[in-house]
Amino acid sequence: MCGIAGIFSPNAGRVPQNLLRAMTDTLHHRGPDDSDLWLDEAAGIGLGHRRLSILDLSPLGRQPMHSASGRFVICFNGEVFNFARLRTELTPLGHAFRGGSDTEVMLAAIEEWGLAAAVKRFVGMFAFALWDREGRTLSLVRDRLGIKPLYYGFTQGKDGQDFVFGSELKALRTHPDFRADIDREALTLYFRHNYIPAPFSIHQGAKKLPAGHILTLAPGGEPELSAYWSAEEVYAKGAAAPFSGTETEALDRLEALTSDAVGLRMLADVPLGAFLSGGIDSSLVVALMQAQSPRPVKTFSIGFAEAAFNEAPHARAVAAHLGCEHTELMLTEQDLLSIVPQVPRFWDEPFADSSQIPTFAVCRLARQHVTVALSGDGGDELFFGYDRYFHARRWWQRLARVPLPARRLAAGLSRLRPERLARHFGTFGQRVLWRLDALGITEFPAFYKRLVSHHPRPWELVRGAGMKTGMEARTAIDLVRPDADPYRAMSLWDTLMYLPDDILTKVDRASMAVSLEARVPLLDHRVLEFAASLPTAFKVQGGSGKHLLKQLLYRHVPREIVDRPKMGFGIPLHRWLPGELRPWAEDVLATGRRQAGDILDFALVDQYWRELLQGSTHRTYILWDVLMFLAWRMDLPVNTPLDTPVNTTADLPRV
DSSP: OEEEEEEEOTTTTOOOHHHHHHHHHTTGGGOBSEEEEEEETTTTEEEEEEEOOOSOOSGGGOSSEEOTTSSEEEEEEEEETTHHHHHHHHGGGTOOOSSOOHHHHHHHHHHHHOHHHHHHHOOEEEEEEEEETTTTEEEEEEOTTOOSOOEEEEOOBTTBOOEEEESSHHHHHTSTTOOOOBOHHHHHHHHHHSSOOTTOOSBTTEEEOOTTEEEEEOTTSOOEEEESOOHHHHHHHHHHSOOOSOHHHHHHHHHHHHHHHHHHTTOOSSOEEEEOOSSHHHHHHHHHHHHTOSSOOEEEEEEESSGGGOOHHHHHHHHHHHTOEEEEEEEOHHHHHTTGGGHHHHHSSOOOOTTHHHHHHHHHHHHTTOSEEEOOTTHHHHHTOOHHHHHHHHHHHHHTTSOHHHHHHHHHHTTSOHHHHHTTSOHHHHHHHHTGGGGGOOSHHHHHHHHTOSOSSGGGTBTTOOTTOHHHHOSGGGGSOTTSOHHHHHHHHIIIIIIIIIIHHHHHHHHHTTTOEEEOGGGOHHHHHHHHHSOGGGTOBTTBSOHHHHHHHHTTSOHHHHOSOOOOSOOOHHHHTTTTTHHHHHHHHHHHHHHHTTTBOHHHHHHHHHHHHTTOOTTHHHHHHHHHHHHHHHHSOTTOOOOSOOOTTSOOOOO
């Protein structure tokens, strides 16, 4: 894994080398092993690279790298796992290779087949910049599912505009002419989801490159976005032409695909291991690793004293059965609490999935022993594993029996004082009651979006953000057909937004903070495409999901070891915030009032905080969203300009 950054300034005809170096060095944690720059002053292009050496540790793997003909220059973050197979295919076509890196194979593939066709052959996780010296065009490319991040934007300076890009926003913010104004409408999306979905970012001057897209930019032109892969198309194709074989045939096919995906991701010239929680997904990944490894797989888990959050005994049992070399670390509350103040620095823009804290802890543990770790992320989205899928479907079926006028009346009444009702229900019930205004919704995808929202009316929190803004309406849920199978609709929504912008962002930032490469074999696009073709009956049986995935795991691990209720990877925020974290939280709120009083409605924030201290916990996660935003704001350099009004609907300017 690596970090990339760059500047394209064709009108200026120069690239400040010291500036490019500074932008690149902000990504040192992503690539502590090496660093280099490449500049073409006449073309106004500069590429920077920080290297975490994983494959071909020699200087022949150094980037930025030129193609054999000299036409293309690349700086690349990630891995193309099928590079050896592509190399075998390219060698008879006349391509010779000097080293053993996947980057060199990527360049040969691009020279042979062209960028768009080559990318479609790549199996991996990647974000890269490619300069075409002949065509004088810059292309940015992001992998199909958004496993690796890439931001881009324009600066506005006295010498004209620069196009800038980087693996993290801190690289862009290093440019003196980058406007870091907070995008208030993007902030409403953050309070809706607890993350900011692509293509938006917290700053007016930057966007995320969407997953599965190529951005191309030439002097004098506008950025052109094109999709080379689409989850919507994959799901639509799977629904139109579903897998027609038996369950046993599906199971055999799934085992072949996942085994190959895992095997490809075990290639490394550095120590490698895996995260292991003892749940279905991580246990399956480790089982498939151990089946292909001549030595015990190194596995890592963390445990907690609080039984409701402690998966360590389950991980220990799976590791013992498979014969792994298992490392377990029991964490105290104080251990986890000490991580909280560091979180905003790692995530680079507001991000409030509280499992970011234990995720960072297990990444830090793994990095003490290995440089690469495989993770089980993706199984819940692809195989309908989340409990909320079943809760949402049951609620929707019940609501369908209630006449719409009565539902709309209840939705209106719910806005009076939902907290009086909410405190009498469990966590999911609290969320439902806090979203009773969803009762008037007539289509299931929109209903699901409301149920998984943190704040049902986030524009109330953000000063200057219009009610139901254009951005608020333009999220991935609108791509889901209202008449789609409910499980498929929820799965697609999560694949489009929750997976890349929450789960994968969390894993990338937590692992890269400690210079650890995390790989996600269940999100091999071939596995996803097969999963999208499976009938719902192969995934949902007996009122729970992941049926086929469980059957595959049972081929390797006895069901009595892994059959248990799903636990998740969370922390007890409802207890910590009014308890051990209260001094930190109140300090953040006090400082935030001074720094962001013109951005947030602190009358509402104060109300939410008082309710929590009085025992009402249904807004705990909204408060965590607020605290993570304010802590992020506090962590920025004091001279960062953040208060200019934002026009989020404006097109990006020309180069």
